Amino acid sequence: MRVLGVDPGLTRCGIGVVDSAPGRKAEFVAAGVIRTDPDLAADLRLLGIAQGLELWLDEFVPDVVAVERVFAQHNHSTVMGTAQAAGLAMVAAARRKVPVALHTPSEVKAAVTGNGRAEKAQVQFMVQRILKLAETPTPADAADALALAIAHLWRPAGALQGGERNQVAPAQRQWAAAQAAARRAKAKYSPAS
Numbered sequence: 603m604r605v606l607g608v609d610p611g612l613t614r615c616g617i618g619v620v621d622s623a624p625g626r627k628a629e630f631v632a633a634g635v636i637r638t639d640p641d642l643a644a645d646l647r648l649l650g651i652a653q654g655l656e657l658w659l660d661e662f663v664p665d666v667v668a669v670e671r672v673f674a675q676h677n678h679s680t681v682m683g684t685a686q687a688a689g690l691a692m693v694a695a696a697r698r699k700v701p702v703a704l705h706t707p708s709e710v711k712a713a714v715t716g717n718g719r720a721e722k723a724q725v726q727f728m729v730q731r732i733l734k735l736a737e738t739p740t741p742a743d744a745a746d747a748l749a750l751a752i753a754h755l756w757r758p759a760g761a762l763q764g765g766e767r768n769q770v771a772p773a774q775r776q777w778a779a780a781q782a783a784a785r786r787a788k789a790k791y792s793p794a795s
Contacts, residue, residue: 604631606664608691609743610672612683613640614652615691616743619662620733620751628752630733632662633744644683653681655694667695668754670746671704685754688738703754710746725749762774 609616613639620632637649638655659667669692672685695702708718714728726745727740732752739745 604662604664605666605754606658606662607669607747607752607754608667608669608672609746609750610684610687610691611743612644612647612651612680613638614741615654615655615687615744616741616745616747617658617745618692618739618746618748618751619658619664622747622755625788626756628678628732628755630748633739633748634658635741635743644686647683648686652690655691659694659698659700662696662698664703666689666754668703668705668750670710670750673706673730673791685763686729688730693741700781705750705753707712710749710753711791713756714749715726722746 603622605620605622607616607618609618615636616633617636617685618633621631621633623629636658638650642650671686672681672688679717685756692702705713706744710727711720712718713791714720714732715724718726722742722745726742729745729748729752730738733739733748739748769779
């Protein structure tokens with residue numbers, strides 16, 4: 603199973619891709635951050651995040667998208683942008699008929715460190731250790747997205763939302779990857795209008 607984790611944010615949206623391996627292990631595939639300029643209007647920032655998510659989904663063709671469940675904070679403008687970015691990830695997955703799972707930060711911390719109140723540094727350290735990386739993944743948003751993907755791999759049964767209706771077979775995933783590669787090749791070699 604390939605899981606794409608999304609740590610939503612309006613300025614930095616963390617992305618992490620992990621594959622399952624035999625023996626309840628996880629293998630690192632990719633990680634990064636989609637960044638937007640805080641000086642841009644919100645609609646343009648959301649467009650940038652949406653485009654970045656589309657690229658990641660097309661390139662890595664996940665079986666599941668795991669998104670951090672947004673919860674209310676004191677700073678309502680921050681939670682609004684986070685919720686909007688989370689919604690973009692869910693819509694992009696739904697367009698591809700990829701199931702979505704939502705996980706709270708405490709669920710992710712508990713799955714990765716054994717402590718639902720772990721500090722960010724502990725989460726980063728455990729992600730590095732679990733994925734056998736040479737160094738701690740940075741920035742923290744990318745490490746958090748990898749932690750989401752790992753937590754989903756180790757989830758209890760029934761964590762998928764709509765999984766029955768959106769199951770993607772391995773052959774469908776390969777077909778989607780081939781189509782995405784063909785679109786990228788066509789765009790690369792098409793003359794500019």
